[in-house]
Amino acid sequence: MTGEPALPQLNAHSPAPPVAPAHVRYIKLGTGGKWARQCFERGELHFGDVGEPHDLCLAGDWDGVRCYMIEGLKRSPGPASDALREMPIFMVKCNAG
Secondary structure, eight states: OTTSOOOOOOOTTSOOOOOOOSOOOOOOOSGGGTTHHHHHHHTOOOOSOTTSOHHHHHHTOHHHHHHIIIIISOOOHHHHHHHHHHHHHHHHHHTOO
């Protein structure tokens, strides 16, 4: 990524740089925080499950994503709906640039 400033490398022991966000979203870092260490150590954000249909998410086909989660991943409608409340926000914001 030429011309862009380098992002600071953070880990769980680094002080966080000051930020002034316009909006804040909570993203759970895995059940019981199982992704937290890896996220902090690598400067990554893990979101969703491996089985979620990334192509449908990127296309904005949220009805298709919900159907896949219920029929393909065998999730009950409640947890599928819970996941779909945050997925569009995350996918659109993170893939817009």
